[in-house]
Amino acid sequence: MDFPATPHLAALFKYTIIFGLLVAFLVLLTLAVVESDKFLPAAGIDRYMQRMAFGEATDTRDPNLYYGIVVDCGSSGSRVFVYSWPRHTGNPAQLLDIRQMRDLQGRPVVKRITPGLSTLASNPDEASTYLKPLLQYAAYHIPRDKHKETPLYILATAGMRMLSESDQEDILDNLRENVPLDYEFLFSDTHVEVISGKQEGVYAWIGINFVLGRFNHAEEDDPMVEVEFDQTSLSEASQVPSILRKRTVGVLDMGGGSLQIAFEVPKSDDISKSLIAEFNLGCDKHHTEHVYRVYVSTFLGYGSNSILKLYREQMANTSRSTSILDPCLPRDMPLEHTTQDGRHVHFKGTGDYTVCRTNLHHFLNKTVPCQKQPCSFNGVYQPNIDFKNSEFYGFSEFWYSMEDVLRIGGKYEYKKFEKAASDFCKTRWSLLEDRYEKGLYPQADEYRFRSQCFKSAWMATIMHDGFSFPANYSSLRSAQLIYDREVQWTLGAILYRTRFLPLK
Template sequence: MSAQREMKEKNPWYTPVTIIITVIGVIAIVALVTVAVLQNKPLPQKYKYGIVLDAGSSHTALYIYEWPAEKDNNTGRVEQLHSCKVKGPGISSYASDPLKAGESLRACMQDAEQWVPGKRHHETPLYLGATAGMRLLNMENSSASDKVFQAVEDALKKSPFSYQGARLLSGSEEGAFGWVTVNYLDDRLKQGLETTGALDLGGASTQISFVSGNYDGSESPSNSVTFRLYGNDYNLYTHSFLCYGKDQALRLTLAQQSKVGPATVEDPCFHPGFTETRNYSVLYDSPCVSDRKPQGGPATFTHTGTGNFLKCQEVVKSIFNFTHCKYSQCSFNGVFQPLLQGPYGAFSAYYFVMNFLNLTDTSIPLETVRKRLANYCATPWEEVKQQHPDVKLKYLAEYCFSGTYILTLLTEGYNFTSESYSNIKFIKKIKGSDAGWTLGYMLNLTNMIPAEAPDSPPLPHAGYVSIVTLMAILLFILFIFSLRPLWPRCSKQPQIV
């Protein structure tokens, strides 16, 4: 026992003070590690939300966007969380029964309540923007347009969201916001890269927007929009052609072919074997063609297809006016357009039509695209129906016309050549968000894009930690050396026996 006691006395690890210090040290280390782990544990991300309703000519769609709550106006990306297509036609179709315009939105609004967290409902902004369909209705019957807007507002005010208003977008706004969306989602604005032009095709209008190096806005100020985004200035050319969306363009071509009031129209833009009885009054009930209605003709006409791409292209070209231009250069209908520049994103109906025709790959030579479209148009109607049994006949019948119209609009209208056509990319989504004007519209109204680039710290986080660590080590060494005068005194103390 005495030997064991002597061994404990000689071994410092057996002294009570040493044991206590060791235990405390272990506890301190464990506590330090635990605190460090908890401190660096990722916190659950909090988000804010915004809702935009796109009230187009053929349908209405609801889009829900989200972004990091702590990066409201800084570097947090706004992304599309969810979309909902409203059942039924566009709100302009409810001119005779405005209340149904508001009722049609109910299902998608209820859907939005499920996607946006309840505690965020009251602070989530809700916007509705109406485009060419309502622009046409406003031209034709402003009183009916006002009643539709009132019905829509009444319905949206009943939602739990922060309703911010419904308004009619101008064509230039629609084009400009589409350009902002495409370039924002592609990170071109933040990084100051060459921008992408925006080509938007709807049912009642079409927009072209791009930045051109030789365009300062002076030649045609009405086509100029200036943005300052992330510290960069953008002088944007934009124009919207009302009545040149694919649905109204079809009316224009049919009106061109039926202007003398024939009983039968043989249409090269529809498949051979296609036949349908059309009502003259229905065809000409749009402001785009109402002044062209033939007088004294029959009530109906038989619309038949012949499926000839070249002749269809001639018919389509007849709805464009290339005869006059008071500017240095024009697209069509006397509208100024600078030289095309850079890449372009073509979305909305551009994508859906060309995707159906399997022609979205613009690396395919333009002449090959024309040949494929010519072969498709020449396919008998019965064969086309058998090949696509799940597609609604109304849409299926119009793809030959729509594809021909798109090629003609791009090459003859906007002056894309065989070389520049390859700069077009047909897009549906960019990084999970639909291409279109709605995101740009919300970003503008909520000031989500800063005019200047956000400030950043002078040193990156890793560099900052490295410098702090080196300074701490240096200070510790200096502290040890500051105790140097005490070292000899400690070593010369007498031993107690």
């Protein structure tokens, strides 16, 4: 017998369907989260969600919150970064929980001005006036009652390094004298300086590993490494031969003009102090939990744009012909070039990726004598890398060469990259140009697109012929952002420079 549907039964049926859909949605969401966690570092989903909360506005009403300011004075401009952190837990095995300050809209408290500080070489008395927009911006966002305990660091990089020492000091002296007159920040003479490329590399290494959680306590599935200590550099209270701790990541960074590598050296080998940076990131200098030894090397002139210019010039000068076949250009791609002595040369691409890589090898200067073994290239010493127990992140050109055109950014796979790069190079330029004009490469500007064949070959040459990464190395990831944000060396600088402050 059929019973007529009642309003109660209809409502029950409707709610049952809604409940079932809700359960299905929650199951799918859980599966998606678990699946996405496979692509995150071993820190796990809890830490990922914690990092995602960085978008929340900083609570400036919290009396237990502290602040720090870093001004990055680069070659083309200067930027101010404001950081905040809660009171330290008191556990010497934990670092400060430093985060980038966020305004009421959740945006990072960052401001940039141009041109660079180094342009004031002829007017050093204008240095403090030049920085006022940045310092006023920082002062506005930090609670007034916190100014006197807020450290301010003004750190200059490449542009200032190129000035004479006297020009550098004239600019720095002006800042040392005048900044304290206008602001109450914690600021001393040692808080303003021109940092070396080595220091900048160390700060970048610290910042990236901090964001990845590599300085935190190890969890069950975290990769570990045994770290040995140089007993002569430790206090009596810290005399331990070695400890087992979470493995850190190495950093590869290639810009247009320079190239840099930085990684931890776990073994206490006989290495010159000038080649290794050893530092304690912990809040207690008597503990070894956060003592790190990092190798950093910067190669000026080995950036992708610098090498490309040198390559073109050498090809033109070697041939002395006005028409040259170039294996590092896509097939049939034309290129006009004017040499330094004024000759006009016409290049035509052959798109031979393998020959291109072979032709680039001599730029590594492998024949330069190695004063201390082993060396990477150009006679520069580099400690052996344990490729079986290591992990690297590649930034800037390592990301652009993999992602902007080839669209394989992320985990680096040698065979996959070589095939994608080779296929691009040997494709006729008319077809590539047609694809580009149709918007199929939205991340690549015209210069990137035209130089992609060369730059992918140079990246692979540096990786495998320069730094000697084996073809089967599977622990390199190219990246532009970590946890959806750009990681600046200034984060590493504030972490390093505030580690022994009394307020912790």
